Amino acid sequence: xxxAPVVTPAAETVAETHPEDVLVLEDVRIHDDLxxxxxxxxxxxxxxxxxxxxxxxxxxxxxxxxCRAVLGILPELIEVSGGSITLLGRDAATLTRRDWTALRGAxxxxxxxxxxxxxxxxxxxxKQLQEVLRVRGGLSRKDAHRRAVELFDSVHLRDPEQVxxxxxxxxxxxxxxxxxxxxxISLDPDILIADEATxxxxxxxxxxxxxxLAELTERLGLALVLVSHDLAVVAQLCDEVLVLRDGHVVxxxxxxxxxxDPQEAYTRLLVAEHEQYGLERxxxxxxxAVLPTEELNRV
Amino acid sequence: xxxxxLRLPSARIAIGVLLVIAVITLFGPVLAPYDPxxxxxxxxxxxSAQHWLGTDYTGRDVLSRILAGxxxxxxxxLEVAGIALVLGTIPGILSVYLGSIFEWVSLRLIDxxxxxxxxxxxxxxxxxxxNGITQAMxxxxxxxxxxxxxxxxxxxxxxxxxxxxxxxxxxxxxxGWIVRRHVWAKVLPPIAITLATTLxxxxxxxxSLTFLGIGVQPPTPTWGGILASDLDYLPQxxxxxxxxxxxxxxxxxxxNMLADAIRDAAGQSGRVLVGARAAxxxxxxxxxx
Amino acid sequence: xxxxxxxxxxxxxxxxxAVFVPVFLLGTFFTFLLGHLSGRSPAYIQLGDAATPEAVxxxxxxxxxxxxxxVQYVDWLGDIFRFDLGESxxxxxxxxxxxxxxxxxxxxxxxxxxxxxxxxxxxxxxxAARFHATxxxxxxxxxxxxxxxxxxxxxxxxxxxxFAVSLDLLPAAGYVPIExxxxxxxxxxxxxxxALSFDTVADVARQLRDGLVSTKRENYxxxxxxxxxxxxxxxxxxxLRNGVGPALAVLGLKFPALLGGAVVTEAIFGLxxxxxxxxxxxxxxxxxxxxxxxxxxxxxxxLFNLVVNVVLNRxxxxxxxxx
Ligand SMILES: Nc1ncnc2c1ncn2[C@@H]1O[C@H](COP(=O)(O)OP(=O)(O)O)[C@@H](O)[C@H]1O
Ligand SMILES: [Mg+2]
Numbered sequence: 051x052x053x054a055p056v057v058t059p060a061a062e063t064v065a066e067t068h069p070e071d072v073l074v075l076e077d078v079r080i081h082d083d084l085x086x087x088x089x090x091x092x093x094x095x096x097x098x099x100x101x102x103x104x105x106x107x108x109x110x111x112x113x114x115x116x117c118r119a120v121l122g123i124l125p126e127l128i129e130v131s132g133g134s135i136t137l138l139g140r141d142a143a144t145l146t147r148r149d150w151t152a153l154r155g156a157x158x159x160x161x162x163x164x165x166x167x168x169x170x171x172x173x174x175x176x177k178q179l180q181e182v183l184r185v186r187g188g189l190s191r192k193d194a195h196r197r198a199v200e201l202f203d204s205v206h207l208r209d210p211e212q213v214x215x216x217x218x219x220x221x222x223x224x225x226x227x228x229x230x231x232x233x234x235i236s237l238d239p240d241i242l243i244a245d246e247a248t249x250x251x252x253x254x255x256x257x258x259x260x261x262x263l264a265e266l267t268e269r270l271g272l273a274l275v276l277v278s279h280d281l282a283v284v285a286q287l288c289d290e291v292l293v294l295r296d297g298h299v300v301x302x303x304x305x306x307x308x309x310x311d312p313q314e315a316y317t318r319l320l321v322a323e324h325e326q327y328g329l330e331r332x333x334x335x336x337x338x339a340v341l342p343t344e345e346l347n348r349v
Numbered sequence: 350x351x352x353x354x355l356r357l358p359s360a361r362i363a364i365g366v367l368l369v370i371a372v373i374t375l376f377g378p379v380l381a382p383y384d385p386x387x388x389x390x391x392x393x394x395x396x397s398a399q400h401w402l403g404t405d406y407t408g409r410d411v412l413s414r415i416l417a418g419x420x421x422x423x424x425x426x427l428e429v430a431g432i433a434l435v436l437g438t439i440p441g442i443l444s445v446y447l448g449s450i451f452e453w454v455s456l457r458l459i460d461x462x463x464x465x466x467x468x469x470x471x472x473x474x475x476x477x478x479x480n481g482i483t484q485a486m487x488x489x490x491x492x493x494x495x496x497x498x499x500x501x502x503x504x505x506x507x508x509x510x511x512x513x514x515x516x517x518x519x520x521x522x523x524x525g526w527i528v529r530r531h532v533w534a535k536v537l538p539p540i541a542i543t544l545a546t547t548l549x550x551x552x553x554x555x556x557s558l559t560f561l562g563i564g565v566q567p568p569t570p571t572w573g574g575i576l577a578s579d580l581d582y583l584p585q586x587x588x589x590x591x592x593x594x595x596x597x598x599x600x601x602x603x604x605n606m607l608a609d610a611i612r613d614a615a616g617q618s619g620r621v622l623v624g625a626r627a628a629x630x631x632x633x634x635x636x637x638x
Numbered sequence: 639x640x641x642x643x644x645x646x647x648x649x650x651x652x653x654x655x656a657v658f659v660p661v662f663l664l665g666t667f668f669t670f671l672l673g674h675l676s677g678r679s680p681a682y683i684q685l686g687d688a689a690t691p692e693a694v695x696x697x698x699x700x701x702x703x704x705x706x707x708x709v710q711y712v713d714w715l716g717d718i719f720r721f722d723l724g725e726s727x728x729x730x731x732x733x734x735x736x737x738x739x740x741x742x743x744x745x746x747x748x749x750x751x752x753x754x755x756x757x758x759x760x761x762x763x764x765x766a767a768r769f770h771a772t773x774x775x776x777x778x779x780x781x782x783x784x785x786x787x788x789x790x791x792x793x794x795x796x797x798x799x800x801f802a803v804s805l806d807l808l809p810a811a812g813y814v815p816i817e818x819x820x821x822x823x824x825x826x827x828x829x830x831x832x833a834l835s836f837d838t839v840a841d842v843a844r845q846l847r848d849g850l851v852s853t854k855r856e857n858y859x860x861x862x863x864x865x866x867x868x869x870x871x872x873x874x875x876x877x878l879r880n881g882v883g884p885a886l887a888v889l890g891l892k893f894p895a896l897l898g899g900a901v902v903t904e905a906i907f908g909l910x911x912x913x914x915x916x917x918x919x920x921x922x923x924x925x926x927x928x929x930x931x932x933x934x935x936x937x938x939x940x941l942f943n944l945v946v947n948v949v950l951n952r953x954x955x956x957x958x959x960x961x
Contacts, residue, residue, distance in 0.1 A: 121864055147869070155866025168861035170876050172953070181875070182865050233865060460657055461664040463891070464943070466898030466935040469916050473928045476920030477676035553789040557902050560791050561917055573791070580795055580906065583810075587799045594792045601787050 072240045072273045073097040073120065073158075074136040080115050080124070080297075081131035090115055090297040092133065095290070099240065102267055102274040104284030104305070106320065107294030113277045116294075117245045120275070121160055122150045138240060155186050159234030163246035165226035169218045175229045176202075176214025182236050201232040205262060224255035228262065235266060242266070245277045260286055281320050285309055293317050353614040360610035366603035374423040377416035385409060385417035385570045393586050402592045406582050411575070411592055418570035422555060423600075425486050429551035430544055432490025437497025438540065444498075445505045459495045467492055468557060475563050485564035489554050493547055500543045504536040538615035542608050549604035556597050572597050654947040658940045665936035666718065669929050670711050678923040679703065680727035701727075714929075723930035728922055733930035737912055741934060743813050744911035747903065748896040750824070750831035751838065755892065758835070759842025763885065764878075766843065767850035778843065786840035790899045794833035794906040801829060811908030830903040838892045846885035853881035879953055886953070890946035894939045 080090035135142035183194035202210035248256040389408035402411040474488035559573030579589040681694035723733040766778040802810030900913030919927035
């Protein structure tokens with residue numbers, strides 16, 4: 051949030067690559083071969099170091115598929131059928147399995163909803179972080195341990211030594227999300243994807259995790275893709291927002307403009323819905339975002 | 350469910366084989382071309398026009414012995430399964446309804462029966478209790494009973510805890526109606542699967558016991574006994590065990606195929622299996638037309 | 639932390655103990671009851687059919703068989719805890735001593751069979767899971783289904799007919815102690831062990847395949863992928879470890895069958911282990927000898943299952959917790 055938001059109008063898809071762009075999606079289409087249907091119909095975005103882009107949309111709108119495409123972990127029989135994904139200047143379509151393994155963790159990391167399920171229940175959480183540091187970071191067992199505790203400390207886990215030795219079932223959802231974040235940033239990636247990372251948490255914990263993500267982007271210069279079905283979450287952190295519905299990009303632009311001056315009825319609906327839940331806190335002024343109620347009914 | 354079952358090819362094959370075995374069981378001794386106990390000078394003869402499956406070490410006709418051995422082998426298998434069904438299913442269902450003490454005790458008993466090395470106990474029980482085929486069947490039936498206990502208990506538990514039964518009770522349905530409509534539908538398929546499995550297992554165990562000479566006296570022909578006598582003459586006639594072994598295996602395989610087919614027919618996959626085949630046939634017809 | 643790890647180990651032993659102590663007590667009681675119900679008596683073995691009632695009573699008194707059932711049972715159970723399994727009615731030998739020699743043979747065969755079951759079962763199961771839903775998977779499944787219906791006595795006879803009689807590659811019968819060399823020992827055990835192992839191979843392979851396939855779909859495997867761990871590491875560290883539970887558990891269930899199968903394989907392969915001993919003793923009506931075999935096998939099963947439980951708990955605490 052330190053840098054000025056880069057305005058990328060949805061129409062202007064082809065633009066020359068900026069050297070600071072860490073992630074560029076151009077008209078990415080995702081296709082399900084089994085049912086022979088297109089699930090995501092052209093998503094474009096560009097992301098620079100330290101910048102935060104938000105993807106909002108209701109459940110089933112294609113947010114997770116887009117993230118999975120970026121991570122190279124689309125489900126079986128689902129493929130990127132059009133457009134291009136460029137990770138740190140490399141075309142994702144040309145990456146081999148080994149390239150992907152090398153990129154994941156070091157260039158791009160991710161955290162998801164339901165953190166408990168993304169950690170191995172049979173291994174202590176500390177060992178799982180230590181494993182990454184050892185195998186990918188090349189640290190010795192002892193150094194990896196020390197670094198793991200440091201990382202746990204840096205994501206504000208209380209008593210990191212204790213957490214290190216605990217199993218998934220011994221930790222709360224908020225703590226587990228911090229653990230996952232610590233693992234995701236352990237190899238100093240350039241990009242972090244947070245797919246509904248705060249969805250299952252209570253309001254206070256959700257706010258804490260968002261604060262942590264904001265702090266990390268600032269401190270580490272991470273580029274963050276923040277995915278949520280909740281506009282309030284995205285509004286708080288993002289420089290730019292992309293609104294998805296049924297796999298289509300409904301609207302895309304700087305957060306302030308999307309919130310204050312939504313062009314599409316669907317976006318207006320999302321904004322209006324949140325006014326009742328205190329979105330105005332992030333809007334600053336509420337005067338020009340007032341919607342007539344009949345507009346809502348038409349959507 | 351039976352309709353779905355009969356449309357599965359594997360079920361048809363299994364049932365076909367079992368019908369043949371049933372005929373052999375019912376009429377085997379009558380069909381036998383020779384006296385299964387009468388030896389001759391023609392010992393260890395290879396298969397020929399007179400002796401289709403050859404003769405054994407005392408010159409008895411192998412085909413006749415296999416046919417004559419069928420009733421004892423198959424009937425005792427059926428009785429083993431019957432005994433296990435009764436000894437397992439009834440306590441299994443009761444364990445859900447008779448309170449926690451009966452439940453705990455019956456569960457521990459079942460744990461114990463499962464942990465006992467099966468064949469050693471079957472041999473010990475049969476031989477110590479009088480070494481007759483009845484003793485053998487009771488011993489094996491008791492040791493197999495846990496299979497039915499667990500299945501019946503699990504099925505009864507799901508039924509007892511399910512909301513539709515509660516709803517039916519609240520709606521004033523009679524017990525008989527509930528049992529017919531809901532309980533049977535849930536309990537019967539797993540019991541049928543277990544029964545088919547147990548029949549295969551029972552035949553293996555009964556054959557093992559008769560192979561060891563437990564539960565029957567020597568000249569009496571049984572499939573296991575025929576195998577045992579062939580074993581001693583392997584150097585002279587290495588292929589001899591093939592005949593009794595094949596009939597045991599084919600029967601066991603048919604029981605297992607039937608169990609799998611019932612599982613398919615009762616489960617979700619039944620409709621899909623039948624449906625996929627029907628869809629393929631439809632397409633073929635359309636393309637041909 | 640040390641305390642919590644200690645507690646975890648205690649729970650991993652304690653919980654199965656709650657199951658297996660009743661199993662041990664019931665199994666041994668069942669064994670004793672069986673001897674009692676058989677109505678066999680040392681008198682007829684020693685005196686023959688011509689025994690007079692007085693002579694029978696005298697012999698039974700000598701063996702303590704005229705005491706009340708409860709007293710005999712408690713006495714017998716107490717002896718078991720002192721490793722005293724009584725004397726054979728047939729020749730007066732100490733059952734425990736005879737069984738010790740014999741159990742070595744049976745355990746050797748069961749042990750080799752177990753190793754074959756684990757190695758072949760794991761290899762086949764892992765192969766099927768690795769190539770899930772391909773022809774490899776179908777071929778492995780077809781193979782395991784086939785071998786699972788082959789009873790040990792049929793497999794045993796086939797192995798003797800092929801490898802010992804027709805090809806003359808391996809000895810058809812007998813046992814050589816391991817002191818005589820690993821080669822001869824194994825060459826005598828390998829065929830009976832293979833015959834015993836089929837069912838275990840099939841079940842372990844099936845359980846491992848299903849366990850691995852369902853584990854591969856777990857989010858934590860995606861998680862490990864996203865962290866940048868390689869496929870081999872993910873398979874061995876994350877998938878195998880969590881997917882192995884059902885296969886290990888089935889091993890505990892199969893062990894009784896491996897011990898029990900001794901009765902048949904020892905008869906086929908001319909091994910004088912405790913299976914053959916049990917058959918002979920049972921036919922002779924030598925109750926203490928039969929009871930000795932049964933008690934030993936119950937104890938072996940209980941011990942083996944305790945070990946399986948501890949291993950399971952160390953390997954996958956979540957699986958052992960029933961999560
Ligand atoms: N594994 C899959 N197989 C088939 N369809 C899928 C799969 N995963 C997601 N989809 C479909 O893709 C669409 C978008 O899904 P997703 O990206 O998970 O939505 P979101 O994350 O926005 O809730 C949905 O309509 C869903 O049905
Ligand atoms: Mg999603």
